[in-house]
Amino acid sequence: MKEGIKYITALLMIMLTSCELNKNLDIELPEGEPVTVIEAYLVDGEPYQLLLFNSNTLTEPVRINLIWNARAYIIQGDDSLKLRNITKFDPETFFMYNYLHDSLVSKDVPGYKLYIEVPDALPVTAVSRPVGDVKIEDIDYSDGNIVITTRNSDDPLNNYYLLRMYEYKTGITKDIHQLEVDMHDEPSGPVNITYPLSFVESDSVHFDLYRIDSAAYSYQRSISNALGANRDPFTTPSPFMGNLQNAWGIFTCVSRDGRTEIFNND
Numbered sequence: 722m723k724e725g726i727k728y729i730t731a732l733l734m735i736m737l738t739s740c741e742l743n744k745n746l747d748i749e750l751p752e753g754e755p756v757t758v759i760e761a762y763l764v765d766g767e768p769y770q771l772l773l774f775n776s777n778t779l780t781e782p783v784r785i786n787l788i789w790n791a792r793a794y795i796i797q798g799d800d801s802l803k804l805r806n807i808t809k810f811d812p813e814t815f816f817m818y819n820y821l822h823d824s825l826v827s828k829d830v831p832g833y834k835l836y837i838e839v840p841d842a843l844p845v846t847a848v849s850r851p852v853g854d855v856k857i858e859d860i861d862y863s864d865g866n867i868v869i870t871t872r873n874s875d876d877p878l879n880n881y882y883l884l885r886m887y888e889y890k891t892g893i894t895k896d897i898h899q900l901e902v903d904m905h906d907e908p909s910g911p912v913n914i915t916y917p918l919s920f921v922e923s924d925s926v927h928f929d930l931y932r933i934d935s936a937a938y939s940y941q942r943s944i945s946n947a948l949g950a951n952r953d954p955f956t957t958p959s960p961f962m963g964n965l966q967n968a969w970g971i972f973t974c975v976s977r978d979g980r981t982e983i984f985n986n987d
Contacts, residue, residue, distance in 0.1 A: 722866060730745050738966075754953075755776045755786070756773045756775070756776045756968070756969050757771075757773070757774075757776075757839055757842060757967070757968040757969065758773075758774055758775070758969045758970045759771060759772065759773050759787070759835075759837065759845060759965060759968050759969075759970035759971070759972065760772045760970050760971055761835060761847075761970075761971065761972045761973070762937075762971070762973060762974075762975050763795075763817055763826045763833060763849065763972075763974045763975065764826055764974065764975055764976070764977055765826055765827070765828045765851070765854075765974075765976045765977070766825055766827075767825060767826055768821060768822060768823055768824065768825060768826070769795050769802060769804060769822040769824060769826060770809065770818040770820065770821045770822075771793065771804065771818060771819075771820045771838075771972075772817055772818050772819060772820075773788045773791055773793065773819060773820055773837065774785070774786050774787050774788055775788060776969075779830065786820050787808070788819075788839060789806050789819070790838070790840055791820075791837055791838060791839045792837065792838040793820045793835075793836075793837045793838075794835070794836045794837070794934065795822070795833055795834070795835060795836075795981075796833065796834040796835075796836060797827075797832075797833055797834075798830065798831075799849055802809065802822045802824055803822070804820035805820065805821055805822065806819060806820060806823045807819065807820075807821050809821060815897070816927050826974070828851040828853070828854070828974075828976065829851075830851065831850060831851075832848060832849065832850040832851075833848065833849050833850070833974065834846070834847070834959065834970075835847040835848070835849075835965075835972040837968075839968075842967065843857065843966075843967040844967065845965055845966060845967050845968040846965070846966045846967070847965045847966065847972035848962050848972075849934070849936075849964075849972055849973045849974045850934075850974060851974045851976075852874075852879040852932050852933065852934050852974055852975060852976055853874045853876070853879055853932060853976065854932070854976050854978075855871060855882070855930055855931065855932035855976045855977065855978050856871060856872065856978045857869060857870075857871060857928060857930050857978045857979075857980050858870045858871055858872060858911070860928065860980065861981060862918060863869075865917065865918050866915045866916065866917055866918055867915070867916045867917075867918050868913050868914070868915050869884065869913065869914045869915075869916070869928065869930065870911055870912070870913055870914075871911075871912060871914065871930060871978075872909075872910060872911055872912065873907055873908065873909045873910060873911075874909060874932075875909045875913050877905040877906070877935060878905065878934060878935055879905045879933075879934055880905040880907065880912075880932075881901075881902065881903055881904065881905060881932070881933045881934060881935055881938035882902040882904060882914060882930060882931060882932060882933065882951065883899065883900070883901055883902070883903070883915045883930075883931040883933050883937070883938075884899065884900040884901075884902065884914055884916065884928065884929070884930055884931075884976075885897065885898070885899050885928075885929045885931070885940055886898040886899075886900075886916070886920075886926055886927070886928055886929075887926065887927040888920055888923045888926050889923060889924055889925045889926065889927070890922065890923055890924055891924060892924070895923060898916070898919075899941075899945075900914070900916055901938055901941045901942050901945065902914050903938060905935070914930075914970075920984065921982055921984075924979055924983070924984060925981055925982060925983045925984060926981070927979060927980070927981045927982075928979060928980050928981070928982070928986070929977055929978075929979045930977065930978050930979070931975045931977050932975060932976045932977075933973065933975050934973060934974070936962075936963075936964040936971065936973055937971055937973040937975065940962050940963050940964070940970075940971040940973075941987040942962070943961050943962035943963075944961075947961065
C-alpha cells in the first residue's frame, strides 16, 4: 500500500442488480471516513430493490455495514414508493438487497428519481430513465469464442451492455464471468458480443445480457478497473464512477434477457 493513502474495503455486487459478495474492492478515500454506498438497478418487470450500506474503514472488520434507519423512496411521476427495510439474498446470483418494494418496474414510465434520507448525512438523489428492451437473438461458437448476437437501439446513449455468465458444474455455481461492452458508436441493428470459450468443463452456462446506459457502463468499468488495480500492487487505483449525489454508487434503469446453454461433455 502506498504511504499516506487510505483505502476502504467495500463488498460490492456487480449489476445489475446489486452487490456481489465474492469480490473485494479497494477504493481510495479520504482518511478515516466511511462512505454511503448504494446500488439500485431498476430491471423491467422486476420489483424495486436496492442495496444501501456504509463502506468499511481499515480499522473495522471486513463486513457489509447495512444501513437500516434510512428512508428510501423511488419516485415515478406523481407516485412516490417508499421501500421497506427487508434483507433479500440470492445464493445463485450472489445478489443482495436491503430495501424493497413489491411494485414492478415498468419501461412505460418516462423516468425515475431516487431520494434517500440517511441520518446525519445529506439526502442522496439520482435520476434515470428506461433504456429499452434487449434480446439475445443468437449464441454461436466460433474460433474458440462465444458470439452473442443482440440488436442496437436507435438511441446511441442506450447501446451499452453488461454480459454476466453463470457457469455450472453438477448444478452448482462454478464461476461467474462478466463483460462490459460499449456499442454506442455502432449503428442500430445487429451487433455481436464476443467472449472467449472457457466453459469446456461445465455442464451448462446461463447468460444474462443487460442493456444499460452510459452511467451504468462507466460505473461497472470503474469497478473492473479498481479490481484490476487491486491485483497489481504497482497500479494506481482508478477513479470510482457513479451518478449519485452525496453518496457513491449507481441508480439506473436496465433491461435483461437470459438464456441457458446445456453442454454435452461426454
